[in-house]
Amino acid sequence: MFGLRRGTVGAQFTLLYATVFLVSGALLLVLNLLLFEGGMSQTVPAGDPLVLAGPSAAQQRIQALESQLTEAQTQQSRQLLTGALVALVVMALVSLPLGRLLARRVLQPLRLITGATRRISAESLDRRLSVTGPADEVKDLADTIDELLERLEASFTAQRRFVANAAHELRTPLATMRASVDVAAAKPEPHASTVALADRVRVQLDRVDHLLDGFLVLARAEHGVPADTVPIDLKPLIGTALGERSAQIAAKRLGVTTDLPEGAVVLGSPVLLARLVSNVVDNAVTHNGDDGWITVTASVAPGETALVVETGGPVLDQGEVDRLARPFERLGTPRVGSVGLGLSIVDAVAGAHGGRLTLHARPEGGLRVTVTLPGPAGDVERA
Numbered sequence: 001m002f003g004l005r006r007g008t009v010g011a012q013f014t015l016l017y018a019t020v021f022l023v024s025g026a027l028l029l030v031l032n033l034l035l036f037e038g039g040m041s042q043t044v045p046a047g048d049p050l051v052l053a054g055p056s057a058a059q060q061r062i063q064a065l066e067s068q069l070t071e072a073q074t075q076q077s078r079q080l081l082t083g084a085l086v087a088l089v090v091m092a093l094v095s096l097p098l099g100r101l102l103a104r105r106v107l108q109p110l111r112l113i114t115g116a117t118r119r120i121s122a123e124s125l126d127r128r129l130s131v132t133g134p135a136d137e138v139k140d141l142a143d144t145i146d147e148l149l150e151r152l153e154a155s156f157t158a159q160r161r162f163v164a165n166a167a168h169e170l171r172t173p174l175a176t177m178r179a180s181v182d183v184a185a186a187k188p189e190p191h192a193s194t195v196a197l198a199d200r201v202r203v204q205l206d207r208v209d210h211l212l213d214g215f216l217v218l219a220r221a222e223h224g225v226p227a228d229t230v231p232i233d234l235k236p237l238i239g240t241a242l243g244e245r246s247a248q249i250a251a252k253r254l255g256v257t258t259d260l261p262e263g264a265v266v267l268g269s270p271v272l273l274a275r276l277v278s279n280v281v282d283n284a285v286t287h288n289g290d291d292g293w294i295t296v297t298a299s300v301a302p303g304e305t306a307l308v309v310e311t312g313g314p315v316l317d318q319g320e321v322d323r324l325a326r327p328f329e330r331l332g333t334p335r336v337g338s339v340g341l342g343l344s345i346v347d348a349v350a351g352a353h354g355g356r357l358t359l360h361a362r363p364e365g366g367l368r369v370t371v372t373l374p375g376p377a378g379d380v381e382r383a
Helices: 009-041 056-118 137-185 192-221 234-244 246-252 270-286 318-325 342-352
Strands: 230-233 255-259 265-268 293-301 304-311 356-361 367-374
Touching: 009 056, 056 137, 137 192, 230 234, 230 270, 234 246, 234 255, 234 270, 234 293, 234 304, 246 270, 265 270, 265 367, 270 293, 270 304, 270 342, 270 367, 318 342, 318 356, 342 356, 342 367
Parallel strands: 255 293
Antiparallel strands: 230 265, 293 304, 304 367, 356 367
16 A cells, blocks of 8 residues: 555554554544533523523523523534544545655655665775765765775775786796696606606696686676777677687587577677687586587677577576576586686676676576677666
């Protein structure tokens, strides 16, 4: 009723204002009735000795007038009581919308604060409520939220800077380790165990290098909307990503089907979007079984373009699939070379461009990955 939800502060304020308004009106009407009855009772008494001492005709006339006056008083009392009851009913009907109006006016600043706070996310922590007005409880609440946002912004910035710096600084010792392994393996007539150890170390170094590269891309994507946004056709990016994994596709005997219409163009950073497409395709190839299949399609809608990559496989639990967009989350046993950052990078890059990643467990088995990105006609907004 009146757009109220049960148990909300607005509903409580509405009932409070309506109750106070109704009780105050009822008390006022009761007071008027009491005053009216008191005034009517102070008329000329029927037993006045001067009146009784007169002739009998005059006495009868006076008694008749007193009877008429009493009847008139009774009728007036009934009319006043009826009017009071009607007034109470009208007040009861008016009190709820009036109470709702007062509650909405009182809670309007809180609704504005709530709406502004909801529009602030991890990528837009630089925004502030900046509520102006008297120094009351509402302004204190807004200032407290602004202070909290400032601390969160500093914390997020420090975290991203640390991840980027750590990933960058670790590349130097990794390069040194790789050079040392290559030197040891390149010696004349190296021992077989040395060559085997060097090969194993190179594999692990490649994995760590891939992990650091993922950290750098993730840190860059989480900084918000890229500055180097240009229209990019998805078709060449898909072709490049599939071509880079042609050997792995052939080894697994995967059937690949593509259906990319002309004009499948998105607006974004060339480097980040290339990594996004590469990660989606790599996820489909790496986590696919032998003799499996991959379908890559795209659909164009006003202001946005959706890239869909589907794979077959066993039936997956949707609850576990929803966790794949988190860093280091994987289904089943870890695969060699997989660090669990692929889809989390896709999610971060899509969010930075004002898009979204959707993961859906296919009822027939396998996974459907949908990445929706703004087209050239769309606006790139902060997530």
